[in-house]
Amino acid sequence: MALILTLDTATKSCSLALSENGIVLESIDYNEGNFSHSEKLHLFIEDLCTKAKKKLSDLDAISVSKGPGSYTGLRIGVSSAKGLCYGLDIPLISVETLEVLCRTYVLENKVNTTDLLIPMLDARRMEVYTAVFDTKFLKIRDTEALILEPNSYEKFLKMTHCHFIGDGAEKSKNLYQGENTSFSPTTFPSARAIAELVEQKFQNKDFEDVAYFEPYYLKDFVDGKKNKKVKS
Numbered sequence: 001m002a003l004i005l006t007l008d009t010a011t012k013s014c015s016l017a018l019s020e021n022g023i024v025l026e027s028i029d030y031n032e033g034n035f036s037h038s039e040k041l042h043l044f045i046e047d048l049c050t051k052a053k054k055k056l057s058d059l060d061a062i063s064v065s066k067g068p069g070s071y072t073g074l075r076i077g078v079s080s081a082k083g084l085c086y087g088l089d090i091p092l093i094s095v096e097t098l099e100v101l102c103r104t105y106v107l108e109n110k111v112n113t114t115d116l117l118i119p120m121l122d123a124r125r126m127e128v129y130t131a132v133f134d135t136k137f138l139k140i141r142d143t144e145a146l147i148l149e150p151n152s153y154e155k156f157l158k159m160t161h162c163h164f165i166g167d168g169a170e171k172s173k174n175l176y177q178g179e180n181t182s183f184s185p186t187t188f189p190s191a192r193a194i195a196e197l198v199e200q201k202f203q204n205k206d207f208e209d210v211a212y213f214e215p216y217y218l219k220d221f222v223d224g225k226k227n228k229k230v231k232s
Contacts, residue, residue: 002060002202006191009037009077010069010097011121013188018048022199025052027192037076059090063198065189066094067216068129069121074215082210091207093198096216098143100189102133105165107193111135115161118153120168128168129218132156145219150175
């Protein structure tokens with residue numbers, strides 16, 4: 001049994017959950033349409049602990065959504081998670097953001113076992129961060145930064161019903177609209193959706209090296225103003 005704090009700041013939604021033995025005690029999903037993670041995150045952590053009547057010193061591990069996603073959001077979440085791990089001398093667990101998004105969707109929606117889950121996080125123009133999962137959350141196609149084309153998912157659409165999930169799914173509506181598709185562009189990753197998963201990872205000692213762990217950016221950060229790349 002473990003008391004685990006999970007953070008997800010990879011998108012515009014700032015999501016946290018405090019879980020014990022894989023059961024969510026308290027959670028927060030905050031999305032006001034812009035990134036306010038640096039202002040809100042630590043206040044939310046305090047709020048979760050207060051509501052659950054727990055102290056930071058009670059925590060057994062920290063879990064974080066590692067990306068891909070917003071460069072700034074990921075930096076904030078991972079830096080906070082690592083800082084807590086160092087300060088409390090507890091392990092760090094990570095989960096890929098696209099899997100968190102899929103698990104959130106399945107938690108909130110009905111899917112058939114033969115369906116496919118296609119999470120999409122908005123990148124630039126017609127580009128998305130995406131992968132393809134089955135309903136057991138096994139990857140059918142690896143994570144990639146993809147510029148959407150009419151035939152990008154042709155073979156999957158011929159196979160079964162496909163659920164396009166996340167803020168990047170808005171771009172896919174005109175390209176893949178049909179009887180075999182569902183679109184959920186308002187679904188964001190929620191930390192509460194992975195309570196059981198992070199408990200399993202804790203029991204299996206599936207931990208990250210806190211000193212060397214970095215967010216999964218997938219692409220180099222591009223500063224549009226200076227047209228300059230900053231490598232992670």
